[in-house]
Amino acid sequence: MNSLKDKTIIVTGGGRGIGAAACKLLADEGANVIVTCRTTDEGLSIEKDILSRNMSAKFISHDVTEEESWQSVIEETLTLFPQIDAVVNNAGNYNFQSILDCTHQSFKSLINTSLDGCFLGLKFGTEAIRRHGKGGSIVMMSSVLAKIGAVNMSALSAAHGGVKLLAKAAACELGPEKIRINSIHPGLVDTYTDEEFKKNYPESLDSLKYEKDNIATIPFQRKASCDEIAEAIRFLVSDESVFMTGAEITIDGGLIAQ
Amino acid sequence: MNRIKNKVAIITGATSVGIGRETALRLSSEGALLIVTGRNEEEGKNTEDMVINQGGKCKYIKHDVSSEENWKEVIQETINIYGSIDYLINNAGQFWIKPISETSLDDFKQICSVNIDGTWLGMKHCLGKMNDGGAIVNVSSLMGQMGLPEGVGYCASKGAVTSMTKSVALEAAKRKIRVNALHPGVIWTTMVGGGEGGDENLKNFFIQETPIRMIGLPEHMADAILFLCASDYITGADINVDGGRLADGSMGSHAE
Structure with missing residues (x-):
């Protein structure tokens, strides 16, 4: 499998969940994968996993909300590989709180990671891709919450709605340079065990019950696997989607078709 | 590459240089077993030959997608040849533009019979015979999501395809x-005045x-x-x- 041979791709939030699955799949398809995240042990673990299969990966510590951190990731990547072909803006935060329970600080924190982080990835990714002038692909991880409302998910909806239209605006602006921007909209994804979720998102424990109660409402009666979302990422960074920009891939088992 | 190896696919509208034929070649290159259909026998045979020449398995069946009898025959022959069905690619379609005041009811019914009835009949008769875990891809259009001046028949029919897909x-x-x-x-196919020998000025406009x-x-469509x-x-x-045309939302705004 070599649909991404010699492409260099930055994946944010690459240490766990969808990001980790994407890093492994893109590497297996021949890409040089830059695994970025804040948690060093997780990022190094994914790098090690990929290297052990004789594929190409490098972990770089990264806070997607900081411009300086983006600058460092781009510069370090370009010391290792000749050019950057794609950026997968996957890093995001989670919040499951009513509007009254969600503090302004929590709201801003969610927006900062999930929307501002995508904006900075778009900005720095575009600059990096422009350096070689051959075009490239930027993938924006949004959600079905960019298309429908849901109880206790106001902050997530606001962030993901912003990401969706940020992608479309960028697609119009950057199309002439062959820089493609598309968004992915997962429904429920089987990302973490309950224990991992409790550790990662202690403020949003009510979400565990919500997700279990709502699986029955998904026409496919199950969550997506991280690998299924990763496959859409692979498609969008590959040359199989060269005429695709400003588009959305919804992967939700039919959730919002009803 | 064998993402869909030995899966059986029916592709309608595969009888010209266009999405159907290219999809046949693409799915075959990934190991799928094909039935290609369409009204033009000579071109249908050409598609069949092209797939077989690249090492694939393919059978052309003459088919008018607006005919329920034709659909029953296509599905029965597919079962006879391969034993089952995994994918249905409802690609056959018709396109023309005409002012609504000059469009006769027969014109309107005609485009709807190909684009709507053809897609509906395919799904109706295939679903019961398809393997669990299969897939149907309905080739709609950007015009199923937005308006086109003088395109009322095409837009209405493609809008219906998009909508019934969800149901x-x-x-x-x-x-x-x-x-x-x-x-x-x-x-860039003959459907829009393109393809080989198409008008270069028109192409540049697009x-x-x-x-x-x-x-x-x-x-590009075959990959998707x-x-x-x-x-x-x-x-x-x-x-x-x-x-990016739908995202742009202003058709023609870039044209010079």
């Missing part, structure tokens, strides 16, 4: 059969009004159709492969 997706979900709509932008400054090609066939959790979705 059937919900109905088929219990068997894990996925049903999605593909929305091509302008694809390129300039598309954000990514490219013309869409049948192979393969992606939808091979993806296990996407259903009821609209996938636009249009170079």
